[in-house]
Amino acid sequence: MCTCNPRILSIQSHVVHGYVGNKSATFPLQVLGFEVDSINTVQFSTHTAYKHIKGNVLKNEELDELIEGLTLNDVDHYTHFLTGYSRSPDSLMKIAEIIQKLRSKNPNLIYVCDPVMGDNGKMYVPDEIMPVYRDQVVPLADVLTPNQFEAEILTGLKMNNFEDALKIIDALHDKGVKTVVISSTDLGGDKLMVGIASNGGSCYKIQVPLVDTNFTGTGDLFAALFLAWFHKTGSDLKLTMEKTMSTLQHIVQDTYVKARVVQPEGKIPPKMKELRLIQNKGVIEDPQITIMAEEIKK
Numbered sequence: 001m002c003t004c005n006p007r008i009l010s011i012q013s014h015v016v017h018g019y020v021g022n023k024s025a026t027f028p029l030q031v032l033g034f035e036v037d038s039i040n041t042v043q044f045s046t047h048t049a050y051k052h053i054k055g056n057v058l059k060n061e062e063l064d065e066l067i068e069g070l071t072l073n074d075v076d077h078y079t080h081f082l083t084g085y086s087r088s089p090d091s092l093m094k095i096a097e098i099i100q101k102l103r104s105k106n107p108n109l110i111y112v113c114d115p116v117m118g119d120n121g122k123m124y125v126p127d128e129i130m131p132v133y134r135d136q137v138v139p140l141a142d143v144l145t146p147n148q149f150e151a152e153i154l155t156g157l158k159m160n161n162f163e164d165a166l167k168i169i170d171a172l173h174d175k176g177v178k179t180v181v182i183s184s185t186d187l188g189g190d191k192l193m194v195g196i197a198s199n200g201g202s203c204y205k206i207q208v209p210l211v212d213t214n215f216t217g218t219g220d221l222f223a224a225l226f227l228a229w230f231h232k233t234g235s236d237l238k239l240t241m242e243k244t245m246s247t248l249q250h251i252v253q254d255t256y257v258k259a260r261v262v263q264p265e266g267k268i269p270p271k272m273k274e275l276r277l278i279q280n281k282g283v284i285e286d287p288q289i290t291i292m293a294e295e296i297k298k
Ligand SMILES: Nc1ncnc2c1ncn2[C@@H]1O[C@H](COP(=O)(O)OP(=O)(O)O)[C@@H](O)[C@H]1O
Pocket: 118, 119, 145, 146, 147, 183, 184, 193, 195, 208, 209, 210, 211, 212, 213, 214, 215, 217, 218, 219, 220, 222, 245, 248, 249, 252
């Protein structure tokens, strides 16, 4: 039996200070009306762009134990499963097992996989993670939200233009993914960030002005918002991209402007650009669409 209200199991990182992983996803999902059960793959003091990273990684036996507790109490009925930052191939294989288990309880479970591995040509998890995503986890995903770098390494293809992007998207559909969403690409040059989403039938691109700094936690926020709006709009891909991107733009711009008040010039340190989620609760709840998605004709 499946619960009627949306209920998510989210397996991602936890940071004591700041907003990545579950810290970036849970609050927006709750604000949008979702019950969120969260398992933390790591507990770090901060995300990994800070100078000092302290904390620990959840062991496989501990993950098993938590899932066992949910099963024994018969509270492992979910409408959605969301995964992000995982550090070890073993834990990722466990995630593949968990999906099958959850699907045996709810065959209609929607699995949203953010294959967090790296960005801008650099891995920030061990290299051995990639083949496990490619061969075992991605084929189980209903929705996949890689960035450009992650989409490239999962398919072994390079994205130099929109034609390449469509080939990469098709290669990911061929692995069994119903909805492929590339959260960010550099196809818009140095002024625009471009997101692309495809459900196999229609494909949309959405372009947003590039804010002149790197944010962390935005990919996790993107996956959570996409999940929420895809559910709320009855899988309307265009509207989901517009709601997701409009929310993100508001939050990154507000975060940037506030950081620049404190530091008008030069590189902004990580602690000054933690995403301003709580301050933008109203925007998360009811985002005004400021950016439109355009259909890409194949
Ligand atoms: N520098 C930026 N300027 C404008 N938007 C950004 C910027 N960084 C992130 N975003 C927003 O966050 C979303 C997720 O992008 P990104 O953080 O690059 O994903 P990932 O973490 O998966 O690499 C983008 O679609 C965009 O809306």
